[in-house]
Amino acid sequence: MARKSIWTPANVVTCIRICLVPIWLVVAEVCGVGDGSSFSMPALVVALFFMALSLTDKLDGYLARSRNEVTTFGKFLDPIADKLVVVVSLCYLLEQGEASAWVLLIVVAREFLVSGLRMNIATKGVVVAASNLGKWKTATTMVSISGILLAGAFPAGALRSGMFTLFDALLVVAVILTAWSGIDYFAKGWKYIVEDE
Incomplete structure (x- = not known):
């Protein structure tokens, strides 16, 4: 039986997303946030x-499931791509002064x-299933960052201020979900850590 290639359309999309992250950062550094x-x-x-980068996560997931091409390589690479985009x-x-260091600390520490x-x-052959909290955490984080970046494009006024307030609040929700999903994962996996003690 021929060995399946890891280069499925879904995995190619994931690799492209990873390659686009530093390109996005260069564009962002050059363009900056609007001064209002x-x-x-x-x-x-x-x-x-950034929104396009975020949506590619949905695209590679859809391609993998619809084509029945879920691979170990994809399971490994997709979360890394997500974390890279977010961090x-x-x-x-x-x-740019648009996010708190505490947000970054909590996100990175959780990961x-x-x-x-x-x-x-994993060394014990155990896989703890991820809960829907992880999916909500990722989606909320992506939407809040997209909104903050979008708000920076508008001139000073009620719309810009309102958007920053809304998406800053959503980012707080994302941080709460990040911490919660981490605690949930530890609650499920802790018994495997201490069982040999």
Whole structure:
């Protein structure tokens, strides 16, 4: 039986997403966030570019499931791509003064801790199923970052202020879901950590 190639359409899309992250960052650094003096087309480009990056996560998932081509390589690479998109964009927002360092700390700490737990219990042949909290966490984070970037394109006024307020609040919700999903994962996996103690 011929061995299946890891280069399925879904995995190709995931690899493209990873390659586009540094390109997005360069574009974002060059364009910057609008200063509010007038509508900023460069800032709009940054926001739309990020939205496209976010949506490719849905695309590769759809391709993998619809074509029945879910692979181990894809399961490994897709979460990495998601984390890369989120962490790089939060670093950019922090640099621009549009996000708190606490947001980045909680997101990165959660990923390190959960990844460490996964690796540890995987050595015992155990796979802890991810809950829907993880999906909600990712979706809320992507939407909030997209909204903050989009708000930066508008001129100063009620619309810009309202958008920043709304999506900053949504980012807080995303951080809460991030912490909650991490706690949930540890609650499910902790018994495998301590069972040999």
